[in-house]
Amino acid sequence: MNSSELLEKIAFNVIQGRVEAEDDGFDPGLEGRPAVTELVTEALDQNIDPKKILMESLTESMETVGEKFEKKEYLIPDMLASAECVGVAMDLLAPHLIKAGVESKGKFVIATVKGDLHDIGKNIVAIMLKGAGYQVIDLGTDVSVDRITAAVKENQASFLGLSALLTTTMRVMGEVVDQLKDEGIRDHVKVLIGGAPTSIEFAHEIGADAYCKDAFQAIDLLKTTAA
């Protein structure tokens, strides 16, 4: 397979949402054929420029997926499948991109706050952000205020995403913002919050920068927010 064929195949498999060869795709009959993981590995083995892989295969294909979503040909699972493909490809490409001097769109620490084990929404946001080119540091669920603050500091993160599903745990988000202030790093990080009980009013009340109703709103917002 020559390099342009390979780049095309990577893009095709991103659109099909196939991470590994054993995955099925949007179209039938793809199971068993090389998918994004195998193809990106092969591309790197062939010394194809990682920037070319990023721009010509991953970015363009995600734009196509976005258009299909807009036209309602694709639904959320399709978007997530493609975003997951890009996330896996980015993991493989990251060391090569760093060597080539290409930076990610920014470091994004994300967590479900202390006392809350719900992570579906947080995971969807993490997958989509990774697929959109952000370096995501996912701290998981039930994460203490101290751990979140430490992760922001340690990674010099530009963004922090906080998630909660319970009315009893959403208050912890305010504690995180307060601690960021106490530690003197509040101005260095944009705090985005989300989750069923939260709202734009609540974001204002606790001093967060933004409320996002879903992953798409988060990505749209980040496009217009300077890190």
Added chain:
Amino acid sequence: MIELFRPGVLVKPYERLSRDQLQWLDQASLNILSDPGVWCYSERAARLFKEHGAKVREEDSSGAKCWRVSLPGGLIKEAVAKAPSRLVLGARKPENRLLLDTEVPRVYFGTGSEANIWLDTKLEDFVSEKDSTLKTKVPRYEEIRGSKALLSRAAKLCEQLEHLDFFIRPLNIQDPGITSDNHDVNKFFASLNNITKHVQAGLTSLARFKDVVTMAEIIAGGETALRENPIISFIACVFKSPLQIVDDTAEKVFAIVESGLPLVISSSPQGGSSAPIQEAGMVSQINAEILAGITLTQLIREGAPVLYGSVPVRARLDDLHDLYGCPEFNQYNIDCVQMARYYKVPCYSTAGVGDAKVPGMQAMFEKLFTHLYMATSGAQYIHYAFGLLDRTNCFCPLQAVLDNEQVGKIKHCLRAPKVSVQDTDDAVKMVKKVMASSHRLFARHARKAMHSGDISSPYQFETKDKKDNVIENALEYMARLEAEPAPHLDSDVVNRIYNEVPGLLPDLKTA
């Protein structure tokens, strides 16, 4: 029998009655048919029953000429056993044919009744009295007298409703040029020229029956082609409850059965007035009436294609009108479906009617209550399911569109479970894979099922904000469906019909 037909939905039938109860009801019906027997106002039918061993005597007490017929159980059993357990209801398009089989609980839904009124819906803007900046759209309804044009429009719309499997003319045509003599040819032509699904109706007058058959033969491609693919069939309410065979309808039964075309023997007693309101009484009586009707068909012509047509209803006890959307309606009807299965005769059943006069919450309740319950019964052919309001007095196209969504969801809900060894193996593999990932999300694995149509969509007419725009959304959708071209017959077929079938009004003719 045939390879191409509409899929309907194959259900695992819910059975309300035990085997013992079925047998008790069967015996009760046979007892009724024996004594008191039936009051037969058709001399021809009475004679035929007598020739086959029924006790027949002229009834003195009745004003009109009438015969009391006491039907022996053996005669009924033997005749009913000769009715086919499997039959095809044809259609202009082969893929729209229906395969009715008592061994296979495949459920089809269609229209019904012959309402005088077409209920039209328009949205008007209303302004709040308290705050003139607050506006809302409110549906306004107009009753329009049924006509050929509206019946044509109903057929054309029903062609587009994907979950509607067959078309019983839902509207009575009452144009100035329509008479009892040309009613049948015009209503069948208006239907057949606008829909490629199965068309069914009752006969207004026997005088034009042959012309209706000629029309269908021209469309189907000849006499034999029509019998192999009966694109039309008939309904005959031969019994006027309680237990009276109507002369005029009996004559229609003779003609239809002799023609070899399928026929529904339909009975619709009202629990509390023309039948007992109690479940056992209602079912014993309606079953007796239908069994006697089916017996008549098989005595006329052995093996005649016939459906067990059960439309038992309950009386409202405040005004003695029919009451459809109530528990007793479901109980009576599901019992009848079981009785039909017991005799191995395909069942024409009933659902989707209510007292509601306009689309809305009451209509939704009454319809869903019966649509869903009766679908679980495994009745092969469920009529009245689309567009009816105000009991069966009104056909509302908007309601038919709403019913289409409801019936579609019910069909989806009742699909056979997809649980095989392969499915469970795949499930375990999927769980392992997802649990090994960082995000533990199954969303990606929903895609295949989602795109293959295995996963249902949200309610088609939903509103995402805090409003109820169902009617507005459904009206928009209906406008899109009505913009589709009508599936008219080829012009040479239309010309031939107009040449050979008298009585068709010129304005129904399409190029």
